[in-house]
Amino acid sequence: MSKCDIIQKDTGYACKRCAKVWAVGSGARECSMDHLMVDLETLGNGPRSVITQIGACYFNMDGEVGAKFEANINIQSALDVGLIIDGDTIKWWFDQPNPTWLKDTDKIVKVLSRFGQFCHGVKHVWSHATFDMPIIFNAYRECDVKIPFHYRTPRDIRTLTWLHGGDYKELKKRFPQENKHDALSDCLHQVKYVSHCYKDIKK
Numbered sequence: 701m702s703k704c705d706i707i708q709k710d711t712g713y714a715c716k717r718c719a720k721v722w723a724v725g726s727g728a729r730e731c732s733m734d735h736l737m738v739d740l741e742t743l744g745n746g747p748r749s750v751i752t753q754i755g756a757c758y759f760n761m762d763g764e765v766g767a768k769f770e771a772n773i774n775i776q777s778a779l780d781v782g783l784i785i786d787g788d789t790i791k792w793w794f795d796q797p798n799p800t801w802l803k804d805t806d807k808i809v810k811v812l813s814r815f816g817q818f819c820h821g822v823k824h825v826w827s828h829a830t831f832d833m834p835i836i837f838n839a840y841r842e843c844d845v846k847i848p849f850h851y852r853t854p855r856d857i858r859t860l861t862w863l864h865g866g867d868y869k870e871l872k873k874r875f876p877q878e879n880k881h882d883a884l885s886d887c888l889h890q891v892k893y894v895s896h897c898y899k900d901i902k903k
Protein backbone atom coordinates (compact mmCIF):
# COMPACT_ATOMS: atom_id res chain seq x y z
CA MET A 701 0.00 0.00 0.00
CA SER A 702 1.09 3.56 -0.66
CA LYS A 703 -0.31 7.01 0.11
CA CYS A 704 -3.09 8.45 -2.03
CA ASP A 705 -1.93 10.45 -5.02
CA ILE A 706 -3.86 13.68 -4.45
CA ILE A 707 -4.96 16.00 -7.21
CA GLN A 708 -7.02 19.17 -6.81
CA LYS A 709 -10.52 19.14 -8.27
CA ASP A 710 -13.11 21.92 -8.57
CA THR A 711 -15.03 20.44 -5.66
CA GLY A 712 -12.12 19.56 -3.32
CA TYR A 713 -9.42 16.90 -3.48
CA ALA A 714 -9.36 13.50 -5.08
CA CYS A 715 -6.93 10.62 -5.33
CA LYS A 716 -5.73 10.12 -8.88
CA ARG A 717 -5.67 6.33 -8.41
CA CYS A 718 -8.53 5.26 -6.10
CA ALA A 719 -10.74 8.22 -7.15
CA LYS A 720 -11.88 8.86 -3.56
CA VAL A 721 -12.81 12.48 -2.90
CA TRP A 722 -12.44 14.48 0.33
CA ALA A 723 -12.43 18.01 1.73
CA VAL A 724 -9.39 20.16 2.48
CA GLY A 725 -7.62 19.47 5.77
CA SER A 726 -8.05 15.72 6.18
CA GLY A 727 -4.77 13.81 6.32
CA ALA A 728 -3.11 11.60 3.74
CA ARG A 729 -4.76 8.25 3.22
CA GLU A 730 -3.58 4.75 2.49
CA CYS A 731 -4.30 3.79 -1.10
CA SER A 732 -4.51 0.18 -2.24
CA MET A 733 -4.72 1.00 -5.96
CA ASP A 734 -1.11 0.29 -6.92
CA HIS A 735 -1.97 -1.60 -10.10
CA LEU A 736 -3.08 -0.33 -13.50
CA MET A 737 -4.85 -2.47 -16.12
CA VAL A 738 -4.35 -1.35 -19.74
CA ASP A 739 -6.04 -2.54 -22.91
CA LEU A 740 -5.76 -1.26 -26.48
CA GLU A 741 -8.00 -1.65 -29.49
CA THR A 742 -5.86 -1.54 -32.63
CA LEU A 743 -5.91 -1.98 -36.41
CA GLY A 744 -3.06 -4.51 -36.41
CA ASN A 745 -1.09 -6.99 -34.32
CA GLY A 746 2.43 -5.70 -34.93
CA PRO A 747 4.29 -3.13 -32.82
CA ARG A 748 3.71 -0.27 -35.30
CA SER A 749 -0.09 -0.71 -35.36
CA VAL A 750 -2.63 2.10 -35.34
CA ILE A 751 -4.30 2.39 -31.91
CA THR A 752 -8.01 3.26 -32.04
CA GLN A 753 -8.83 3.15 -28.33
CA ILE A 754 -7.00 3.13 -24.99
CA GLY A 755 -8.75 1.80 -21.90
CA ALA A 756 -7.28 1.64 -18.41
CA CYS A 757 -8.27 1.41 -14.76
CA TYR A 758 -6.51 1.38 -11.42
CA PHE A 759 -7.24 -1.67 -9.28
CA ASN A 760 -6.12 -3.73 -6.31
CA MET A 761 -5.79 -7.48 -5.89
CA ASP A 762 -9.12 -7.68 -4.03
CA GLY A 763 -10.57 -6.91 -7.46
CA GLU A 764 -11.66 -3.38 -6.51
CA VAL A 765 -11.47 -0.77 -9.26
CA GLY A 766 -10.44 2.89 -8.86
CA ALA A 767 -10.08 5.64 -11.45
CA LYS A 768 -10.89 4.74 -15.05
CA PHE A 769 -9.64 6.02 -18.41
CA GLU A 770 -11.01 5.59 -21.91
CA ALA A 771 -10.25 7.57 -25.06
CA ASN A 772 -10.79 7.04 -28.78
CA ILE A 773 -8.10 7.97 -31.28
CA ASN A 774 -8.60 9.58 -34.68
CA ILE A 775 -7.28 7.01 -37.19
CA GLN A 776 -5.89 9.58 -39.65
CA SER A 777 -3.87 11.26 -36.87
CA ALA A 778 -2.28 7.85 -36.11
CA LEU A 779 -1.49 7.26 -39.80
CA ASP A 780 0.01 10.76 -39.99
CA VAL A 781 2.65 9.87 -37.37
CA GLY A 782 3.57 6.70 -39.28
CA LEU A 783 1.48 3.99 -37.57
CA ILE A 784 0.15 1.26 -39.87
CA ILE A 785 -3.00 -0.75 -40.58
CA ASP A 786 -3.13 -4.51 -41.17
CA GLY A 787 -5.67 -5.90 -43.66
CA ASP A 788 -6.52 -9.04 -41.68
CA THR A 789 -7.33 -6.98 -38.59
CA ILE A 790 -9.65 -4.72 -40.61
CA LYS A 791 -11.43 -7.83 -41.92
CA TRP A 792 -11.69 -9.14 -38.34
CA TRP A 793 -13.26 -5.84 -37.16
CA PHE A 794 -15.95 -6.10 -39.86
CA ASP A 795 -17.14 -9.26 -38.08
CA GLN A 796 -17.34 -7.55 -34.66
CA PRO A 797 -20.65 -5.90 -33.71
CA ASN A 798 -20.71 -2.18 -32.84
CA PRO A 799 -17.11 -1.11 -32.24
CA THR A 800 -17.12 1.62 -29.57
CA TRP A 801 -13.99 3.43 -30.81
CA LEU A 802 -15.42 5.22 -33.86
CA LYS A 803 -17.10 8.11 -32.04
CA ASP A 804 -15.72 11.14 -30.18
CA THR A 805 -12.15 10.67 -31.32
CA ASP A 806 -9.18 12.86 -30.48
CA LYS A 807 -5.78 13.25 -32.11
CA ILE A 808 -3.30 10.58 -31.01
CA VAL A 809 -0.77 13.02 -29.51
CA LYS A 810 -3.48 14.55 -27.32
CA VAL A 811 -4.74 11.15 -26.14
CA LEU A 812 -1.23 9.87 -25.35
CA SER A 813 -0.49 13.03 -23.35
CA ARG A 814 -3.72 12.67 -21.37
CA PHE A 815 -3.05 8.99 -20.76
CA GLY A 816 0.48 9.86 -19.63
CA GLN A 817 -0.92 12.18 -16.95
CA PHE A 818 -3.39 9.49 -15.87
CA CYS A 819 -0.78 6.78 -15.34
CA HIS A 820 2.24 8.82 -14.27
CA GLY A 821 4.04 7.17 -11.33
CA VAL A 822 2.22 3.82 -11.53
CA LYS A 823 4.06 0.79 -10.09
CA HIS A 824 2.52 -2.19 -11.89
CA VAL A 825 1.11 -2.00 -15.43
CA TRP A 826 -0.93 -5.08 -16.34
CA SER A 827 -1.85 -6.03 -19.90
CA HIS A 828 -1.37 -8.81 -22.45
CA ALA A 829 2.16 -7.52 -22.33
CA THR A 830 3.55 -9.03 -25.53
CA PHE A 831 0.69 -7.41 -27.50
CA ASP A 832 -0.19 -4.08 -25.86
CA MET A 833 3.21 -2.94 -24.56
CA PRO A 834 5.22 -2.88 -27.82
CA ILE A 835 2.33 -1.06 -29.53
CA ILE A 836 1.94 1.62 -26.90
CA PHE A 837 5.71 2.13 -26.45
CA ASN A 838 6.06 2.53 -30.22
CA ALA A 839 3.16 5.01 -30.42
CA TYR A 840 4.72 7.20 -27.70
CA ARG A 841 8.06 7.14 -29.55
CA GLU A 842 6.48 7.99 -32.93
CA CYS A 843 4.47 10.86 -31.40
CA ASP A 844 7.54 12.16 -29.55
CA VAL A 845 5.65 12.11 -26.24
CA LYS A 846 7.43 10.88 -23.10
CA ILE A 847 6.63 7.21 -22.34
CA PRO A 848 4.66 7.39 -19.05
CA PHE A 849 5.88 4.24 -17.36
CA HIS A 850 9.25 2.65 -16.69
CA TYR A 851 10.26 -0.48 -18.60
CA ARG A 852 10.32 -2.34 -15.26
CA THR A 853 6.58 -1.80 -14.60
CA PRO A 854 4.84 -4.08 -17.17
CA ARG A 855 3.20 -7.28 -15.79
CA ASP A 856 1.86 -9.96 -18.13
CA ILE A 857 -1.65 -11.42 -17.78
CA ARG A 858 -0.80 -14.59 -19.73
CA THR A 859 2.19 -15.41 -17.51
CA LEU A 860 0.03 -15.00 -14.40
CA THR A 861 -2.81 -17.15 -15.73
CA TRP A 862 -0.30 -19.80 -16.89
CA LEU A 863 1.22 -19.92 -13.40
CA HIS A 864 -2.29 -20.18 -11.95
CA GLY A 865 -2.96 -23.20 -14.16
CA GLY A 866 -6.05 -24.37 -16.00
CA ASP A 867 -7.43 -23.36 -19.35
CA TYR A 868 -7.26 -19.63 -20.16
CA LYS A 869 -10.50 -19.58 -22.17
CA GLU A 870 -12.37 -21.42 -19.41
CA LEU A 871 -11.00 -19.00 -16.82
CA LYS A 872 -12.24 -15.96 -18.80
CA LYS A 873 -15.68 -17.53 -19.19
CA ARG A 874 -16.06 -17.83 -15.41
CA PHE A 875 -16.18 -14.03 -15.18
CA PRO A 876 -18.96 -12.40 -17.22
CA GLN A 877 -18.19 -9.40 -19.42
CA GLU A 878 -20.47 -6.58 -20.61
CA ASN A 879 -19.00 -5.22 -23.83
CA LYS A 880 -16.35 -7.33 -25.55
CA HIS A 881 -13.65 -5.44 -27.53
CA ASP A 882 -14.32 -2.16 -25.77
CA ALA A 883 -10.96 -1.33 -24.18
CA LEU A 884 -12.28 -0.22 -20.77
CA SER A 885 -14.76 -3.10 -20.60
CA ASP A 886 -11.90 -5.51 -21.43
CA CYS A 887 -9.85 -3.93 -18.61
CA LEU A 888 -12.65 -4.41 -16.06
CA HIS A 889 -12.99 -8.03 -17.18
CA GLN A 890 -9.23 -8.60 -16.96
CA VAL A 891 -9.14 -7.16 -13.42
CA LYS A 892 -11.65 -9.82 -12.34
CA TYR A 893 -9.59 -12.81 -13.42
CA VAL A 894 -6.14 -11.30 -12.72
CA SER A 895 -7.09 -10.56 -9.10
CA HIS A 896 -8.65 -14.03 -8.81
CA CYS A 897 -5.49 -15.77 -10.09
CA TYR A 898 -3.20 -13.58 -7.98
CA LYS A 899 -5.12 -14.37 -4.79
CA ASP A 900 -5.15 -18.10 -5.58
CA ILE A 901 -1.39 -18.15 -6.17
CA LYS A 902 -0.67 -16.14 -3.00
CA LYS A 903 -2.72 -18.47 -0.76
Ligand SMILES: [Zn+2]
Pocket residue numbers: 703704705715716717718719720730731732733
Ligand atom coordinates in the same frame (compact mmCIF):
# COMPACT_ATOMS: atom_id res chain seq x y z
ZN1 LIG B 1 -6.03 6.69 -3.33
